[in-house]
Amino acid sequence: MSKYSIYFVLLALFIISWLANENFIQPNNLKNVANQISVGTILAFGQTILVISGMIDLSSGSVLALAGVLSVSTYVNTGSLLLSFVVAIIVSVTCNILNGLMITKFRTPPFIATLAMMTMARGAALLYTRGQNIYQIGDYIIFGQGSTFGIPNPIIFLIITLLVTAYLLKHTIFGRSIYAVGGNEEAANASGIDVNKTKMKAYIINGIFVGIAGIIFMSRVNGGMPNGAISYEFKALTATVIGGTSFTGGVGTAMGTLAGAFIVGFLDNIMVMVGVDSYLQQVVRGAIIALAVIYDIWAKTGKADKKLRSAE
């Protein structure tokens, strides 16, 4: 039961929102929420993989902006959607390989390494655009505003990244390795896991997700914004942590993170709908985050105690 505690929080919030405002349950509104949380949630899947393996990415918002503006600029100059897509991924993966190298080769703590990258990537985005937004992006808006078979493209990307993350975590050697590395790095190494390779792969996958998020973000805001997505890394971490991923490493799931993202998304949505003061919204959002995590920890430790006792 307690394994699913975060889903009960989500369900409770859903029902409360429904009772608070009947429009909440309208398909259009729900679609809207999913659309809005797509960018942050795709980042959150990358964070989930990193946090499970005992690491973090503070640079994802900035790298998103850098990859996004270079991608937009590529489209404006060449008119190729494919090329612009590829550029975003290459840029973002490169930044994340640098993160990974800092951490595995030079033994920098992930917090510090990605903090440095956060500043560098934002600077590079501003430098490249000289601080100017790139407008008139034409068909580039398809990524974030178009639909396929009636489903908005951001939601399709969201579903794909969710499935990829869940698959990686459950069905691959890489997935088992990151749980082991995050759970006990020395024991993972002594068990024959290549710890550095695992960490590097985690950053590369994070890089791909951040690149995709960059494309959707710029497309949704109708331009290449070098100052866009500031503090999105914390948005992503919020969803990750609410979703039950442990900051001490070794624990977390893709579905949990999705639930975490929806908790934040529904909360923001319903507060707007019932007209909560916008400053108060922020206070409430913070408080709910704290409550959700406290409930989750409480439910989990209760279970751990019981298991411990029955094993004695």
Next chain:
Amino acid sequence: MDKDIKLRVKNISKSFPGVKALDNVSFAVKRGTVHAICGENGAGKSTLMKIINGIYKQDSGDILIDEKVVQINNPIQARSLGISMIFQELNYIPELTIEESLFVGNWPKGKYGNIDWKMIRKKTLELLEKEGLDYLPTIKLKDLSISDIQMLEILKAISYNSDVIIMDEPTSAITQKEVEVLFNKINGLKERGVSIIYISHKMDEIFRIADEITVFRDGIVVDSRNKDDYDMETVIAQMVGRKLDNSYPKENVEIGDKILEVNNLTSTGQFEDINFYLKEGEIVGFAGLMGSGRSEVMRALFGLDPYESGEIIINKKKTIIENTQDSIKNGMVMLSEDRRRFGIIPVRTVKENVSLSNLKRFIYGGRLHKDEEIQTVTEYCNKMNVKTPDIETIVEVLSGGNQQKVILAKWMVTNPDILILDEPTRGIDVGAKYEIYKLMVELAKEKKGLIMISSELPELIGMCDRIYVMAKGRIAGELDRENFSQKNIMLYATASSNEKEVEV
């Protein structure tokens, strides 16, 4: 000379969901005596100690100190009542220095409520000197060996001026020499009127140090007697509920070809010129005092630490081992002495821990083959006799012996040819020890080669075909079965390095 009762436990019962851990348990510890508690893992010893230490609350029954009923709700209350506990699984903060760790939670305060570091330094030096230990107070715990840290835990309990000290397997991680130091200390404490509750699986120690012995089995007190009214066989028979016919199930196994040869392995400052070999079906022991370099050699051989020069030949092929992937690939695995640090992934399940070293076996063709994993893991867990509610249980909650079996099961899944076992029975109860010995014999019969490092000489003598003795980073001698004796091993182990160089 009837001494008065310091601590009395009266009719204590404690249940956990599905298990009656303690059933109407009563016994008494006299002032200034050592009271040994024997029992297999799961017999209820630890649960009772945790109740006395305030970690658990009993369902019924009383704890009396000086014949007065006391309520103990947490370890801090226990400490204020004069009860300290030294845990078997040491929990320590690696980044703390010796002096910091001695006074954690008990800092002497200065004038302004600040921590009085000068006082800490002074007290630490006093304490270390009084107990005859020559550590620098500023050394970090991460730079100490397990035995050093255990010594410090004992120091800490002493520094609280406790009247009752519970020691849970205090000698599981320390050398013979340090055991003597500990026993001297225990005798000193007894003279000061301190009562010691001594939990151990080592019968010889219990019979040396205990005044009284209480035997637990399945949550009840089987018997409680004066030591002089007991003998070792009776205690063991009471513990296991049956008589163990033979404490070492050693069998003669046909010895085959050399599967491992190590030539001139050197890592300056750690060990030098290490030469030895291992044959199929052989159990080869490595003896030596702590710090003799036994574990360091094996860590380098397994790829956990680098070595500078020398050659490793596995199955007649010269093999370069740079990391653990190399050694596992070549069929060589190692059970580390520190299972919490190098053995288990505590937050993951038994299943994931067991399959970790050979994931290829279950993850192929682009997906995880769940049923195969469950089947294989269950099979190996049964073979190793892992006691766990199910294989989805988090490893953290299992007992030390069961965690050890989980790690062994993990290695068995890789089907190794060479097993390096570093203190495989440390802190494990008699029954589980016997299971591990039997398993070692089984593996030898399957033509695997085994290397066993142990600080317990009877175990090495009982189980091995040959023993190498290390001293000061070198192999000081090699003994065949006919020359096995504690005396011969100790002779080599304490040989000075000068003599050694002359001999070479």
